[in-house]
Amino acid sequence: KEGAKENNKTEFMVQVPQNYDQNIRYPLMLIMHGGIGNIPDLQYYYQSEKLSAEFIVVYTHGSRFFGSxxxxxxxxxxxNDIKSIYQQVISNYNVDTTKVILAGPSAGxxxxxxxxxxxxIPAKGLLLSFAVNPNVWDSTLYINSAERGLKVALMCGENDWAIQxxxxxxxxxxxxGIKNRFVVFPEEGHGFxxxxxxxxxxxxxxxxKDDETK
Incomplete structure (x- = not known):
């Protein structure tokens, strides 16, 4: 089994919407892979009509190599690496920073x-696909996030080993008090x-939803 090698650079790729207009501010989704992953796999799974038409999407992968x-x-x-990527993106693209979603599967x-x-990263929402233990259990962080209006979409399979x-x-x-929606997929495990x-x-x-109904 080949171990990890470091290239000292967390890389990213930016996808702009169809008919991108530099005069329009777009929502942003920033996506991180699980424990081991890559940008092409994220591109395969994180694609939809809404993302293609309406979002600036940032796909990232880590600096440590596992295999080829x-x-x-x-x-x-x-x-710090992900924060730096976020700052580069909002400096170079017309991002609506009030509409940022952080997303990823498993460890992402x-x-x-x-x-x-x-x-x-000042996110409006978290889109969590079969998330694993975040080790973030400080109630103050949850209370403060609720006050900022953070919303969460949490999804997993009923047979996911991490469902508890x-x-x-x-x-x-x-x-x-964090507004959230928890969806459990029948007969699914730790996957999409x-x-x-x-x-x-x-x-x-x-x-x-709340923003669009104001």
Missing amino acids: YSRAYNRENWE GYRSIALGLNNT MQKKLAYWFDKY PDNWAYYLDTSIDYIF
Whole structure:
């Protein structure tokens, strides 16, 4: 088994909407992979009509190599790396910074939670796909996030090995006033359902619903 090699650079790719107009401010989705992953895999799973037409999408992968194609994030510096990517994107693209969603599967969900609750990146919402243990259990962070209006779409399979952790997350979101939607997919495990694009778009709608009805 080949170990990890470091290239000292967390990389990213930006996808702009169809008919991108520099005079229009667009919502942003920033996506992080799980424990091991890469940008092409994220592009395959995180695509939908809404993302293609309406969003600036940022796909990232870590600086540590596992084999020829897979990557992992640097354990010590990943938060600073992702924050730096966010700052580069909002400096170079017309992003509506009031409509930022952090997203990712598995450990990418954990990273989204850590960045969102700590307000490292000022997110409107978290789109969490079968998230694993975030190790973020400070009630003050949840209370402050609720006051900022953070919303969460949490999704997992009923046979996911991490479902008890996801239930705990949903309980904490409820307990401390973070608006959330928890969807459990029948007969699914730790992975994406067949109709994932539908749930991706409906989760985006849920996160932005209050804004659109004002």
